[in-house]
Amino acid sequence: MGELLFFVKKLYAVTGKKLFLNIGSMITVSLLDGISIYLLVPMLGIIGFFQIDAAKSLPIPGLSHLLQNVQSTLNLPIILAMYVLIIAGQALLQRSQAIRSSQIQQHFIRHLRFETYRALMQAKWDFFLVKRKSDFSHILTTELARVNQGTNMFMQLITSAIFTAIQIGLAFWLSAKLTSVILVSGIVIFVVFRKYVRKAQSIGDRTTELSQSYYAGITEHFNGIKDIKSNRLEHIHLTWFHALCKQIEDNVTQFIRLNSTTQFLSRITAAVLIVLFIYVSFGVFHTPAEQMMVIIIIFARLWPRFSSIQSSLETMVSMFPAFKSVIQLQQECKDAQEWSVQKDRGISPAIPVEHGIECRDVCFRYSNDQHSYALHDINIHIPAGGLTAIVGRSGAGKSTLIDILMGLMQPESGQMLIDGVPLTPDKFLPLRSSISYVSQDPFLFHMSIRDNLKLVNPAASEQEMWEALEFSASAEFVSKLPQGLDTVVGDRGVRLSGGERQRIVLARAILRKPSILILDEATSALDGENELKVQQAIDRLKGKMTIIVIAHRLSTIRGADQVIVLDKGELIQQGGYQQLSQETRGIFSKLLGYQIEARA
Numbered sequence: 001m002g003e004l005l006f007f008v009k010k011l012y013a014v015t016g017k018k019l020f021l022n023i024g025s026m027i028t029v030s031l032l033d034g035i036s037i038y039l040l041v042p043m044l045g046i047i048g049f050f051q052i053d054a055a056k057s058l059p060i061p062g063l064s065h066l067l068q069n070v071q072s073t074l075n076l077p078i079i080l081a082m083y084v085l086i087i088a089g090q091a092l093l094q095r096s097q098a099i100r101s102s103q104i105q106q107h108f109i110r111h112l113r114f115e116t117y118r119a120l121m122q123a124k125w126d127f128f129l130v131k132r133k134s135d136f137s138h139i140l141t142t143e144l145a146r147v148n149q150g151t152n153m154f155m156q157l158i159t160s161a162i163f164t165a166i167q168i169g170l171a172f173w174l175s176a177k178l179t180s181v182i183l184v185s186g187i188v189i190f191v192v193f194r195k196y197v198r199k200a201q202s203i204g205d206r207t208t209e210l211s212q213s214y215y216a217g218i219t220e221h222f223n224g225i226k227d228i229k230s231n232r233l234e235h236i237h238l239t240w241f242h243a244l245c246k247q248i249e250d251n252v253t254q255f256i257r258l259n260s261t262t263q264f265l266s267r268i269t270a271a272v273l274i275v276l277f278i279y280v281s282f283g284v285f286h287t288p289a290e291q292m293m294v295i296i297i298i299f300a301r302l303w304p305r306f307s308s309i310q311s312s313l314e315t316m317v318s319m320f321p322a323f324k325s326v327i328q329l330q331q332e333c334k335d336a337q338e339w340s341v342q343k344d345r346g347i348s349p350a351i352p353v354e355h356g357i358e359c360r361d362v363c364f365r366y367s368n369d370q371h372s373y374a375l376h377d378i379n380i381h382i383p384a385g386g387l388t389a390i391v392g393r394s395g396a397g398k399s400t401l402i403d404i405l406m407g408l409m410q411p412e413s414g415q416m417l418i419d420g421v422p423l424t425p426d427k428f429l430p431l432r433s434s435i436s437y438v439s440q441d442p443f444l445f446h447m448s449i450r451d452n453l454k455l456v457n458p459a460a461s462e463q464e465m466w467e468a469l470e471f472s473a474s475a476e477f478v479s480k481l482p483q484g485l486d487t488v489v490g491d492r493g494v495r496l497s498g499g500e501r502q503r504i505v506l507a508r509a510i511l512r513k514p515s516i517l518i519l520d521e522a523t524s525a526l527d528g529e530n531e532l533k534v535q536q537a538i539d540r541l542k543g544k545m546t547i548i549v550i551a552h553r554l555s556t557i558r559g560a561d562q563v564i565v566l567d568k569g570e571l572i573q574q575g576g577y578q579q580l581s582q583e584t585r586g587i588f589s590k591l592l593g594y595q596i597e598a599r600a
């Protein structure tokens with residue numbers, strides 16, 4: 001019940017007055033429907049089906065008088081025409097109400113979809129480190145589709161509920177005793193059927209679990225398809241997939257079985273009730289035939305609504321877990337929102353770095369229950385306009401340091417300063433506006449090279465794009481592609497080699513004209529010749545921007561103004577390339593020695 005209320009509140013918050021307007025038109029449609037049934041009485045009276053004493057048979061103040069007048073003053077064609085007019089008016093209203101219902105539903109889903117996506121986009125980087133990405137896709141697709149279906153059911157439910165309430169009201173007016181009998185039976189059935197609604201909700205919970213596993217599984221498998229195929233792991237994944245599909249099938253069958261059971265029970269109950277009803281009306285209450293007929297017509301139309309209310313309720317309730325997971329994700333994202341996102345409207349003015357970036361006593365752990373620190377007591381100064389290289393063994397903390405330098409994560413203690421001014425969370429986004437970052441695993445979108453480049457600088461001219469490609473030693477290979485700049489690179493850039501992909505991403509980073517360029521193993525996939533070209537181009541950038549490079553191949557950082565050596569999260573050496581290579585006891589010269597040995 002709490003969930004239903006929360007859902008309705010949210011629906012109202014998003015759709016506002018439209019929801020009430022729709023309910024108003026539902027009431028009108030139902031009233032017209034009732035009137036059209038009442039018109040049957042004078043119609044049948046005129047035809048001579050039975051003799052009507054409206055005052056006795058339809059004891060509704062005003063209406064009986066009106067019907068008697070109608071019967072005595074109007075002839076059959078006019079009553080028939082009125083009937084058609086009312087039905088046509090009702091159909092017209094029903095049409096616009098159906099459209100409005102769908103608009104409300106679509107507006108609500110669009111809102112939820114956008115709100116969720118925006119919340120995700122505005123969440124901090126650490127949030128993504130602890131979450132499964134497939135869960136986001138799952139919520140944004142499957143779960144929202146279920147919420148859509150549930151909202152549709154909700155609209156149907158209120159239509160049916162209003163229709164039922166009005167028809168019951170009319171019938172009550174006509175015969176309070178008979179209607180009470182039916183109403184009490186209806187309420188008893190509803191209470192008895194409540195356990196089916198609860199069961200529907202638990203099936204809904206299971207649906208969420210299963211489809212989450214399905215999404216996570218297939219996303220992971222297709223991300224690792226090369227490993228699966230090359231290591232002959234297909235059968236393991238097929239077995240998993242087969243078992244999960246079977247569970248999904250069983251779960252759906254269980255829901256259908258439940259739904260059909262309630263439908264079945266409801267039909268049987270309807271038949272028993274009608275029989276009882278006729279017996280009680282004739283035998284006990286001696287109800288007049290025409291009044292009986294109107295009540296029977298009303299209930300014959302009403303009962304399917306009763307069962308559809310039950311069915312809609314089950315479907316709607318089975319969608320609540322999906323709604324809950326959408327709202328829960330939104331809340332988690334809001335709790336993890338970027339510090340400065342409220343003030344930032346997408347385009348933050350870049351922070352110019354004139355003197356340098358400094359880390360003062362920076363400590364960082366990925367989680368509070370970890371003993372070891374990924375970074376411990378880091379004190380460094382990165383001069384503006386210079387080339388700083390960060391080196392160290394695998395797991396030393398290089399990428400973590402870069403993430404902190406980019407304001408993606410906040411130090412647990414200590415602080416970062418830009419030109420001597422502490423970097424507060426409200427400056428994280430402006431700082432990132434001045435950075436171009438190329439990761440270890442460069443990412444290209446499934447579009448043309450041109451579109452990939454223009455992503456960061458939509459106004460870039462043809463010449464600027466070719467200059468950036470020239471910088472990253474990719475102009476030659478791009479010009480040889482059959483479609484040149486318009487070549488589509490495939491999913492994540494799969495149609496290019498690793499080295500080509502890296503070079504395009506590098507061109508994209510340069511095209512942004514950043515004041516800080518961060519390269520995390522950005523030339524690792526290049527051959528010697530291209531790496532040298534890129535190296536020389538980076539050296540030429542010195543003085544124009546602040547460059548920070550993470551490199552495993554130490555030969556690529558010979559031109560660095562400063563080398564920072566990390567080990568197990570600690571800063572263990574800092575200085576010029578030549579200076580560190582001569583400190584024979586230091587880790588840097590050891591690492592250098594291993595690499596010379598490996599090449600020999």
Ligand SMILES: Nc1ncnc2c1ncn2[C@@H]1O[C@H](COP(=O)(O)OP(=O)(O)OP(=O)(O)O)[C@@H](O)[C@H]1O
Binds near residue numbers: 129392394399
């Ligand atoms: N998301 C994470 N959650 C928990 N621990 C992490 C996470 N990412 C990194 N670590 C840990 O933090 C430490 C530093 O990792 P980091 O990725 O910064 O090292 P690195 O020097 O960049 O390594 P590599 O050269 O292999 O990329 C490692 O011990 C690593 O296991």
